[in-house]
Amino acid sequence: MEQGANEQHPAMMKIALLSISTVLTSSIAIAASIPDWLKAFPQQSRANVELLGTLPSLTVIICMLLSSWVAKKIGTxxxxxxxxxxxxxxxxxxVFFSNYYVLFFARLGLGAGFGLINSLAVSLIGTFFTGQEKANLMGYRGSCEMLGNALCTYVAGQLLVHVGWHSSFWVYALSFPLAILYFLYVPEPAPSKEADGTPHKESINSKVFFWTLILIICQMAYTGSTLRISELVTSYHIGSLNGIAIVLSFAPACGVISEIFFGRLLHGMGTFLLPVTIFCTGLSQLLIAFSNNFVLTSIGFLATSMISGLVISYILNLASDICETNSLNLTTSLMLVGCNIGPFLSPxxxxxxxxAFGANNLRLSYDVFGVILLGMGIVMVFLSKSMSASYAKNENENGGLTHVDE
Structure with missing residues (x-):
């Protein structure tokens, strides 16, 4: 059945559609297990072991680019x-194997599954809904991602501490009940075509590539922070594994809080929101680098998590303003690819x-990314001024109309 919305079960249709986003950012929910992986695979380098944490991002990228083609062949x-x-x-x-290469293959498969879903989970909201309802559901979807990540990270952390690192992977079994829920309540959307009946032809411009690059750098810094925080805290005796596992589970919740206030912050700060958030992310990284106190280290990490969400929301919010005609889906997909390239490249x-620095210092990455983000924040101040001038110019030329809904 093809339709634009589910008239029989509208509430459950929305819940089922939003629920699939709860697992999409959970690939590094098992990050607290990395110190145990290092012990389980002593023959592998730290970089190889850390790669297991972000390896799903590789196949997410590949399958995200293929998902539209697959959907055309077999249906969304x-x-x-x-x-x-x-x-x-x-x-x-x-859960059942301790071989490094089996885990390597399994993590690739996990990413492939997420990649087939990722961009469709966003575009389907625009397909089924319009106007304010669409805007509200887009916000709820982002919150579902972060809440799902928080839940998966917390459960994985508790399973790690009380059972063992193998058991933390049970969190991905959540995908099965979500599949049942989606099967029961979400219909097949009608195919999208131009007025003359031909399919959309999409293209990408240089602005999209620029903002995608910014996303890659920011996501690389955030993921690097997540990968190293457990080992940093335990190796330097700053805190316990259980303590940092709890902090890791609260980090996505901080992102939810920032998402709630994103609209108000954007309205109040305009284009200056981005440089401020990037600069503050750099400060948070440096706080972690120089801290020997568990509370300060936790504050730095939680602040990084909260602020990084604002950066992503800001750039994704630009998509409709910078994309070519009828190219919003492709623009969004490319930006989401950037969000996954960063985590993959991070380890x-x-x-x-x-x-390069001939050191095994776990604080080094926080120093380097902190300085890079501070520099980016300063550069973005000048970019924001030019963006503000363009915004004001467009507002005057269009009689106050600065945004046109598609």
């Missing part, structure tokens, strides 16, 4: 159901930093 509904089943199956494989860059 089947693509999402297949993605959930793949993610659930490969996600729990590490590689962390290993390169240690090699």
């Amino acid at each position: 509904r089947r693509t999402i159901l297949m993605g959930l089943l793949i993610a659930g199956t490969f996600g729990i494989i590490p 590689i860059v962390l290993g390169w930093l240690n090699s």
Whole structure:
């Protein structure tokens, strides 16, 4: 059945549609297990072991780019159901095996499942809903991602502490009930076409590539912070594994708080919101780098989590303003790809930093990313001034009309 909304179960349709986003950012929910992985795989380098944490990002990127093609072949509904089943199956494989290469393969499969779902979870809201309802559901979707990540991270952390690192992978079994919920309540959307009946033809401009690059750098810094925080705290005796596991589970909740106030902050600060958030993220990284106190280290990490959410929301919010005609879906997909390239490259860059500086200092990455983000924040101040001038110019030329809904 093809339709624009589910008239029989509108509330459940929305819940089922939003619920699939709860697992999409959970690939590093098991980050607190990394110190145990290092012990379990002593023959592997730190970089190789840390790569397991972000490896799903590689196949997320590949399958995200393929998801539209797959959906055209088998349907959007089947693509999402297949993605959930793949993610659930490969996600729990590490529960039963202790071989590095089996985990490597399983993490690739997890990412493939998430990749088939990721961009469709965003675009389907625009397909089924319009106006303020669409805007509200977009915000709720972002909150679902962060709340789901918080829940998965907390459960994975508790399973790690009380059972063992293998058991933390049970969190990915959540994909199975989500598949059932989606199957029961979300219909197949009608295909999107131009007025003359031909499919959309999409393109990308240089502005989209620029903002995607900014997303890559910011996500690389945030993921690097998440990957190293557990080992930093335990190796330098700043706190306990259980303590930092709890902090990691609260980090996504901080992102939810920032998402709630994003609209108000954007209205009050305008284009200056981005440089301020990037600059503050740099300060948070440096706080972690120089802190020997668990409370201050936790504050720095939680602040990084909260502020990074604002950066992502700001840039994704630009998509409709900078994309070419009829190219919003492709623009959004490319930006989401950037959000996954950053995490994938993060452990590689962390290993390169240690090699380049000839050090095994866990604080080094926080120093480097902190300085880079501070510099980016300062540069963005000048970019924001030009963006503000353009905004004011467009507002005057269009009689106060600065945004046009698609």
